[in-house]
Amino acid sequence: MLTGAFALVFFYAPLDADQGFIQKIFYVHVPMALVALVGFMAGGVLAALHLRTRETKWDMRSYVTIHVSVILAVGVLVTGSIWARASWGHWWIWDEPMLVSFLIVFLLYATYWPLRFSIEDKDRQSRYASVFAIVAGAFVPLNFTAVRMAESFTHPETGTMTTSGPASVTLTFLASLLGMTLLFVTLCKYEMASKNATFRLRALRRRLAGDDDELALPGRSAAPQL
Amino acid sequence: MSTPAPALALRGAGRRYGDRAALRDVTLQLEAGRTLVVFGPNGAGKTTLLRMLATLLRPHAGEVRVLGHALPDGGWAVRGRIGFLGHEPLLYRELSGRENLRFHARLHRVAPRRVGEALDAVGMAARADDPVAELSRGMVQRLAIARAVLHEPDLLLLDEPLANLDPAAAARVAPLIGPGGGRTRVVTSHDPAGGLAGADLALGLKGGRVALLAPAGQVGPEQIGELYA
Amino acid sequence: MRTTVAALLSKELTLEWRTRESVPAMVLFSIATYVVFHFGLDRDRITGDLAAGVLWVTLLFAAILGVNRLFVAEHEQGGFDAFLLAPVDRTALLVAKAAALFVFLCLVELVAVPAFALLLLGPPLAQALPQLVLVLVLADAGIAVVGTLVAGLAIQTRARDLIVPLLALPLLVPVLLAAARCATPLFAGGGARPLPGDWLAVLAIYDLLFALIAYAIFDFLLED
Numbered sequence: 001m002l003t004g005a006f007a008l009v010f011f012y013a014p015l016d017a018d019q020g021f022i023q024k025i026f027y028v029h030v031p032m033a034l035v036a037l038v039g040f041m042a043g044g045v046l047a048a049l050h051l052r053t054r055e056t057k058w059d060m061r062s063y064v065t066i067h068v069s070v071i072l073a074v075g076v077l078v079t080g081s082i083w084a085r086a087s088w089g090h091w092w093i094w095d096e097p098m099l100v101s102f103l104i105v106f107l108l109y110a111t112y113w114p115l116r117f118s119i120e121d122k123d124r125q126s127r128y129a130s131v132f133a134i135v136a137g138a139f140v141p142l143n144f145t146a147v148r149m150a151e152s153f154t155h156p157e158t159g160t161m162t163t164s165g166p167a168s169v170t171l172t173f174l175a176s177l178l179g180m181t182l183l184f185v186t187l188c189k190y191e192m193a194s195k196n197a198t199f200r201l202r203a204l205r206r207r208l209a210g211d212d213d214e215l216a217l218p219g220r221s222a223a224p225q226l
Numbered sequence: 227m228s229t230p231a232p233a234l235a236l237r238g239a240g241r242r243y244g245d246r247a248a249l250r251d252v253t254l255q256l257e258a259g260r261t262l263v264v265f266g267p268n269g270a271g272k273t274t275l276l277r278m279l280a281t282l283l284r285p286h287a288g289e290v291r292v293l294g295h296a297l298p299d300g301g302w303a304v305r306g307r308i309g310f311l312g313h314e315p316l317l318y319r320e321l322s323g324r325e326n327l328r329f330h331a332r333l334h335r336v337a338p339r340r341v342g343e344a345l346d347a348v349g350m351a352a353r354a355d356d357p358v359a360e361l362s363r364g365m366v367q368r369l370a371i372a373r374a375v376l377h378e379p380d381l382l383l384l385d386e387p388l389a390n391l392d393p394a395a396a397a398r399v400a401p402l403i404g405p406g407g408g409r410t411r412v413v414t415s416h417d418p419a420g421g422l423a424g425a426d427l428a429l430g431l432k433g434g435r436v437a438l439l440a441p442a443g444q445v446g447p448e449q450i451g452e453l454y455a
Numbered sequence: 456m457r458t459t460v461a462a463l464l465s466k467e468l469t470l471e472w473r474t475r476e477s478v479p480a481m482v483l484f485s486i487a488t489y490v491v492f493h494f495g496l497d498r499d500r501i502t503g504d505l506a507a508g509v510l511w512v513t514l515l516f517a518a519i520l521g522v523n524r525l526f527v528a529e530h531e532q533g534g535f536d537a538f539l540l541a542p543v544d545r546t547a548l549l550v551a552k553a554a555a556l557f558v559f560l561c562l563v564e565l566v567a568v569p570a571f572a573l574l575l576l577g578p579p580l581a582q583a584l585p586q587l588v589l590v591l592v593l594a595d596a597g598i599a600v601v602g603t604l605v606a607g608l609a610i611q612t613r614a615r616d617l618i619v620p621l622l623a624l625p626l627l628v629p630v631l632l633a634a635a636r637c638a639t640p641l642f643a644g645g646g647a648r649p650l651p652g653d654w655l656a657v658l659a660i661y662d663l664l665f666a667l668i669a670y671a672i673f674d675f676l677l678e679d
Binding site for chain 1: 601604608611612613614617618621622624625626628629632633636653654657660661664665668669672675676678679
Binding site: 334 | 458459469473532533539540541542543678
């Protein structure tokens with residue numbers, strides 16, 4: 001599954017190698033940004049489910065979704081910076097609304113981990129993290145729109161580049177988007193499975209050591225415990 | 227005609243704090259109008275139990291029913307009928323006693339004249355308009371008691387109510403928070419003889435678990451002493 | 456609900472009047488910041504987008520000071536317990552605290568905006584005063600709601616003073632952006648120009664969206 005996702009992303013990109021290096025970055029940068037944006041909003045929705053059902057698994061899913069989205073966000077900032085350098089000669093430009101809004105979103109979500117870590121009680125940690133995820137998830141589209149409005153005079157719409165270009169551009173873009181989505185889902189599943197396994201291992205170890213206190217949970221951490 | 231529901235009914239109640247179990251497997255019943263006295267060393271879970279009964283803490287395990295309503299979902303229904311006196315007086319230091327009580331009266335939708343009555347009852351009418359920060363601990367405790375009984379609750383949860391009170395003050399507040407008057411009470415105490423004297427049911431907690439649960443008349447002070455060993 | 460909010464709000468305002476902890480600090484901070492800007496920018500008078508930016512950045516940072524202190528009294532003096540024990544709708548606390556923060560911001564602006572006009576602003580303040588008030592009200596509402604949410608989130612954490620600005624500043628960027636874009640034509644050198652309707656709409660939508668979200672989820676911050 002993972003290899004399939006990677007193959008999709010990278011195989012289609014060289015299809016348009018004749019358009020130059022800059023275009024290839026575009027096929028990674030924009031889908032990554034779109035998937036990350038949706039990921040952040042999904043993190044908010046999953047957090048809302050956690051608050052409604054009070055089941056830890058939703059907090060885990062919200063946590064993982066946000067985690068992977070932040071990783072993608074870093075990717076967006078890096079690829080966007082490279083693109084800016086190649087296109088306009090600077091490592092950072094304020095004209096690109098995607099880049100700017102992602103900087104703000106990244107700064108916001110970077111607080112997710114200190115927030116979680118600073119609350120010791122597990123229930124409260126999950127609850128507060130969920131509140132944050134919902135607020136931040138609603139914030140992401142609003143922020144993007146506001147920043148886009150602010151810079152709308154200076155930067156050409158990404159949308160026009162895909163819809164008005166030759167069919168191969170659109171196709172490659174859509175394929176890349178699909179690949180990026182698959183990558184996102186795969187990373188999420190991978191992280192969730194890894195956390196599940198860690199928790200089961202820990203529980204088994206505790207039982208083996210004769211610790212009958214089922215309520216006890218290990219140490220302090222920023223990650224939700226199942 | 228079925229017997230009336232007990233004022234308190236706990237079954238296997240538990241509450242964890244971080245990675246520690248503050249309360250484990252607590253099962254007891256208390257009939258309406260009776261007094262439960264809770265003994266135990268510091269950290270045994272007395273305050274946790276009281277706060278859980280006050281609907282301030284959700285139970286993490288088991289069932290907890292207060293005044294016929296299951297917690298945590300039924301908390302909103304019983305809140306107005308519970309009077310809680312914890313370690314904190316729950317008074318704003320920069321406001322006067324009267325202002326604090328008026329604030330609580332508005333929150334509990336209690337008639338304003340009750341404020342004056344409560345102040346008189348605890349003997350704080352004279353200093354009612356001084357900021358709480360300027361009052362002695364005994365006076366603050368008396369104001370806290372006034373706050374707890376302001377809305378004439380059916381269930382009183384008292385965490386060491388007579389702390390910081392001299393005998394005269396303790397005698398003065400006794401009618402407000404003592405047994406009688408049909409109120410159900412849960413009182414924590416470090417005084418074996420005194421605590422048992424005013425109670426119907428005695429609970430001894432140790433390490434969050436029930437170490438002792440018996441009618442107060444059948445418990446001797448030496449059994450209480452063993453909890454602290 | 457209304458009586459509860461009224462009781463809470465009057466308690467908030469009484470406490471602030473007695474202790475004078477938040478509002479004077481916010482005012483002094485604003486004025487000090489204007490002085491700093493004067494030296495930092497090396498300008499006697501500023502107009503247009505620079506003026507709008509300086510005004511709003513200063514107000515935003517002053518607001519953070521207020522947000523930091525919003526739930527401190529409750530946290531330190533057991534006030535949360537007192538409220539949680541009362542048979543009231545818990546969302547009343549959100550409404551009352553946000554209203555109190557809004558009032559504090561207005562009080563601060565009553566001094567800070569004229570001070571800004573005195574110290575830094577080029578064009579006369581009166582040229583667009585009603586429009587400026589409108590922008591201030593809309594922006595303050597957004598800051599009040601989001602500030603209360605962030606304060607509620609941060610008060611129970613161990614690193615409250617760090618978490619508040621880290622959360623509040625990114626969340627308030629759209630407010631800053633929209634408010635500055637609205638104020639820019641009002642501070643124009645050659646006479647005030649009309650307010651940009653689309654940016655006013657952004658402020659209004661932001662206020663509405665976060666008010667609804669805050670109303671829906673604030674309860675979850677209070678329970679235990």
